[in-house]
Amino acid sequence: MQKRTFLTVLAFLYGAALLLTIPHAGVSFAAATQVAQATQAQAVQIKAAWIRWLPGGVPLAGYATLANTSDQPVVLKSVSSDAFGDLSLHQTQETGGTVRMSPLERIPIAPHATLDFEAHGIHLMLMQPRESLDPHGHALITLHFADGSTLAVQFQVRSTAGA
Numbered sequence: 001m002q003k004r005t006f007l008t009v010l011a012f013l014y015g016a017a018l019l020l021t022i023p024h025a026g027v028s029f030a031a032a033t034q035v036a037q038a039t040q041a042q043a044v045q046i047k048a049a050w051i052r053w054l055p056g057g058v059p060l061a062g063y064a065t066l067a068n069t070s071d072q073p074v075v076l077k078s079v080s081s082d083a084f085g086d087l088s089l090h091q092t093q094e095t096g097g098t099v100r101m102s103p104l105e106r107i108p109i110a111p112h113a114t115l116d117f118e119a120h121g122i123h124l125m126l127m128q129p130r131e132s133l134d135p136h137g138h139a140l141i142t143l144h145f146a147d148g149s150t151l152a153v154q155f156q157v158r159s160t161a162g163a
């Protein structure tokens, strides 16, 4: 009798385990799907983000270091912010002793690569700063990626002297 009870309990536990397994399998499948569909914004880690502050409402340059933690390339397409009237992506290049800035349509970051904007002359060209911009504060700037995903990043504002 005792052995039969034991078997019954065992059968019950087995059934319960089966029931638990079914929704659980569903959850892990959903998680796997999510990983495959992770957005470019989710793949990016911000290592640094700052703005070189200058007085007089002149155009400012913003710099960031972005790490792509995914197996897919990530492409930064544009930036937007309430703190500035006009934002664009620029790259400074020196050719034959002449330094010039040109707009960038896209900034690709290879899988598992880290891109230091400043080291490559890349910067956010931040025009028409709002009067409220604090030289020791922060500015919220949204990064827009090629897949339509966005990432809001707090850029630290620093004066050149403090940098």
Ligand SMILES: [Cu+2]
Pocket (backbone or CB within 6 Å): 090, 091, 101, 123, 124, 125
């Ligand atoms: Cu520029």
